[in-house]
Amino acid sequence: MALTIPKETYSGKIYNVQLGSGAKAVTIGGASALPFLSFEGTFPNRPAVALEVADIAPDDWPETLKKAIGGVSANPVQWAKFCQEQGADIVALRLIGTHPDQQNKSPEEAAKVAADVAAAIDIPLVILGSGHAEKDTQVLQAVATATRGKNCAIGKAVEENYKTVAAAAMANDHKLIAMSQLDVNLAKQLNILLSQMGFDKERIIMDPMSSALGYGLEYTYSVMERIRQAALLQNDPMMQTPIVCDIGANVWKVKETMAPDAEAPEWGGLEDRARAWEVITASGMLAAGADLLIMRHPGAMAKTKELISELM
Amino acid sequence: MALSGVEIFKHLPKTNCKKCGHPTCLAFAMKLAAKQASLDACPDASEDAKKLLGAAAAPPIRAITLGTGDKAVKVGDEICLFRHEKKFFNPSVFAVAIKDTEAGDAAAKKIEAVKTSEIDRVGQKLRVEAIAVIETAGDPAKFAGVVKQVVDGAPGVPIILVSKNPAVIEAGISHCADKKPLIYAATAENAEAMAKIAKEKKASLVVAADGLDALAELSEKVKGLGVEDLVLDSGARKAKDMIEQYTIIRRAAIKKGFKPLGYPIISFVGRDDALSEAAAAAVGVMKYASIIILNNVEKWKMLALLSLRQNIYTDPQVPMQVAQNVYKVGDAKESSPLMITTNFSLSYFIVRGEVENSKVPSWLAVMDNEGLSVLTAWAAGKFTASKIAQFITESGVEKNISHKELIIPGYVAILSGSLEEKLPGWKITVGPREANGLPTFLKARA
Numbered sequence A: 001m002a003l004t005i006p007k008e009t010y011s012g013k014i015y016n017v018q019l020g021s022g023a024k025a026v027t028i029g030g031a032s033a034l035p036f037l038s039f040e041g042t043f044p045n046r047p048a049v050a051l052e053v054a055d056i057a058p059d060d061w062p063e064t065l066k067k068a069i070g071g072v073s074a075n076p077v078q079w080a081k082f083c084q085e086q087g088a089d090i091v092a093l094r095l096i097g098t099h100p101d102q103q104n105k106s107p108e109e110a111a112k113v114a115a116d117v118a119a120a121i122d123i124p125l126v127i128l129g130s131g132h133a134e135k136d137t138q139v140l141q142a143v144a145t146a147t148r149g150k151n152c153a154i155g156k157a158v159e160e161n162y163k164t165v166a167a168a169a170m171a172n173d174h175k176l177i178a179m180s181q182l183d184v185n186l187a188k189q190l191n192i193l194l195s196q197m198g199f200d201k202e203r204i205i206m207d208p209m210s211s212a213l214g215y216g217l218e219y220t221y222s223v224m225e226r227i228r229q230a231a232l233l234q235n236d237p238m239m240q241t242p243i244v245c246d247i248g249a250n251v252w253k254v255k256e257t258m259a260p261d262a263e264a265p266e267w268g269g270l271e272d273r274a275r276a277w278e279v280i281t282a283s284g285m286l287a288a289g290a291d292l293l294i295m296r297h298p299g300a301m302a303k304t305k306e307l308i309s310e311l312m
Numbered sequence B: 001m002a003l004s005g006v007e008i009f010k011h012l013p014k015t016n017c018k019k020c021g022h023p024t025c026l027a028f029a030m031k032l033a034a035k036q037a038s039l040d041a042c043p044d045a046s047e048d049a050k051k052l053l054g055a056a057a058a059p060p061i062r063a064i065t066l067g068t069g070d071k072a073v074k075v076g077d078e079i080c081l082f083r084h085e086k087k088f089f090n091p092s093v094f095a096v097a098i099k100d101t102e103a104g105d106a107a108a109k110k111i112e113a114v115k116t117s118e119i120d121r122v123g124q125k126l127r128v129e130a131i132a133v134i135e136t137a138g139d140p141a142k143f144a145g146v147v148k149q150v151v152d153g154a155p156g157v158p159i160i161l162v163s164k165n166p167a168v169i170e171a172g173i174s175h176c177a178d179k180k181p182l183i184y185a186a187t188a189e190n191a192e193a194m195a196k197i198a199k200e201k202k203a204s205l206v207v208a209a210d211g212l213d214a215l216a217e218l219s220e221k222v223k224g225l226g227v228e229d230l231v232l233d234s235g236a237r238k239a240k241d242m243i244e245q246y247t248i249i250r251r252a253a254i255k256k257g258f259k260p261l262g263y264p265i266i267s268f269v270g271r272d273d274a275l276s277e278a279a280a281a282a283v284g285v286m287k288y289a290s291i292i293i294l295n296n297v298e299k300w301k302m303l304a305l306l307s308l309r310q311n312i313y314t315d316p317q318v319p320m321q322v323a324q325n326v327y328k329v330g331d332a333k334e335s336s337p338l339m340i341t342t343n344f345s346l347s348y349f350i351v352r353g354e355v356e357n358s359k360v361p362s363w364l365a366v367m368d369n370e371g372l373s374v375l376t377a378w379a380a381g382k383f384t385a386s387k388i389a390q391f392i393t394e395s396g397v398e399k400n401i402s403h404k405e406l407i408i409p410g411y412v413a414i415l416s417g418s419l420e421e422k423l424p425g426w427k428i429t430v431g432p433r434e435a436n437g438l439p440t441f442l443k444a445r446a
């Protein structure tokens, strides 16, 4: 019995979304088959990895992580340059300091940080608010204006604030990150709402909501697999946006990335364990179809990029 | 994979004699395809048709058991390509590779690592299940020595014997013949000799070839030699080749019913760098590798890989959950604190673990929220003040405790006011948000 390679016929394709400009611009998306199956489709762009930078010193990040970043974390501009030197494809600036429960920094302060960071690097920039839906509308508005012309991705637009955030991205020629809550239909719904208000769907990067290894990873994994199947096999144009996975923020708050060796001897050394936690989480998201990963640990990023090379 | 009615029809007598109770052979074929009839009803069915339908009823990927006794593990017997379609059933087995050159201390360390690999995660016990002994020296006696060291050192742990030299396998298997080992591997060159050993010793056998065509051809040949418990190695070592080839194997078996590839897959992911090895193994876990051979099984690496495996192999339809109850943690007394959480296994075991860490004996009320986490249950309207109040009242916990104070998760602090209204006489205390804040919190109160 001879083997005939069972191939899928894909009718859809993921949109190409470019971030930044010039020689260091990064394009994500473009896949015409399920992840890494080159025998039945093409993958013009490799998944990109962004390293995260915070606008305020990240006091609540675990020690292992702070150590890996070195002494630059009090200064977002230095930190962003460091990420670039470390080989990140993209810098992801999270304006956590604007959160009312954090330092409640003003939109103007945020805009200045964003502009300074954008000026200091020549790789593309992703700019994330603090996750406070209401405050983010003002913050992202100011930030989008201040970085006009840089072709950033700003976000996250969520159900509660998508109109204002999308308008800010649109007015300043940025791309948009739109996040829904771990649900195929909600992800699609948000893209439809954005399209209906005139936002070009080919400028959206969808965030299906990430979770860490051991803490709900399988939910994100399966939601992503289903989104990709709808995009490629059912040719659903509202599902054909590239996918971003914001994993660092989830990974570096679980116990496995924090518990000292003495507290968990059966878990092995903290340093290796924590880095592995981020890499294995990343590997899960890549297998499920991530086009962009937002990570925190430079060493974990490097290892993830190695895996991506092996997969391409 | 099931056959279509039309495919079955091709193999029926096409006489429309109605003896099966159906008006036409085609109608009967349709019933067969829908599994609403049995071929026995047709007295004139050919041997060929019987064979075909029998084969179609067999699972698309053969189930293989490694080892015997309580440490035996089953792989294969999967029915879908994506976990959301149904679920993945038999988790990938992790095995550590011990080279014959590692005989003695190095081997002893790895054996010990396997024996102490068990971790408890979300109520499940997870571990490295098997050991692969690898021949590198071409010396049967040396190989057999390590096999013996493994059999004696890790009694009951399933063994994979790795050598392409039948004489070496012969020597090694003498120490584990009755333990259903897995032999690696039959190749185009040694198929007859390996099949003979596998048959004699009732061992399972890997067929290894470069590329899928050669692999399919070889597996048919070995099956023809009388060995049915086969495992496949297509030669994929790079992550890219693993995803592509394993996908083709799984698809061919499940969607096309292609029998020559309807077996579990074995994957060698050894890398010099331990984290690179972990990443490659992760790809194997997600993309259909049933047996994964690692060079080393460091604790941190296995914690990550076993957690991934647990995630991927959970049932996507039913979250892991525990029974609703008021659990006693430690030697809880009347005056001990009472806390509440949901019955999502992950939430329960994390909280319970931290309460245990605190060494403060406590009562932990676990409420049935259909296995949703605290915040998810709250957002879904299943962890509301009135539902919690009703649960606490009906649980009878009041008989066990001398106080009326309930500690709620910090993330649902918003419930405290309405809970005090719904539970008259009770004091509601807001605990920390993350469970890892519990030891400090509980100790400070004690």
Ligand code: B12
Pocket: A181, A182, A183, A186, A209, A210, A211, A215, A216, A219, A250, B319, B339, B340, B341, B342, B344, B346, B347, B350, B351, B371, B372, B373, B374, B375, B376, B377, B378, B379, B380, B407, B408, B409, B410, B411, B431, B432, B433, B434, B435, B436, B438
């Ligand atoms: C996986 C997930 C799901 C899964 C369900 C998983 C499950 N079995 O519960 C699915 C996809 C089904 C889901 C659905 C929804 N989800 Co959801 N989900 C998540 C996610 C990513 C992880 C949840 C999780 O597993 N956490 C881990 C467990 C262990 O956490 P936990 O139970 O809260 O326990 C921790 C603490 O609370 C504390 N703790 C627990 N018990 C106790 C007890 C005491 C005494 C103390 C002191 C502490 C304590 O310790 C634990 C560890 O620190 C979170 C976001 C996130 N990253 O947290 C969103 C999240 C919980 N979901 C959310 C929402 C809104 C929903 C939906 C309503 C959205 C939708 N899709 O329609 C639905 C509702 C479900 C339904 N049936 O209608 C929101 C809730 C927002 C809010 N604050 O109200 C979240 C926070 C996402 C967000 N940021 O918006 N979700």
Ligand code: SF4
Pocket: B012, B013, B014, B015, B016, B017, B018, B019, B020, B021, B022, B023, B024, B025, B028, B041, B042, B043, B044, B045
């Ligand atoms: S008994 Fe057999 S030959 Fe006769 S009609 Fe039924 S299927 Fe056809």
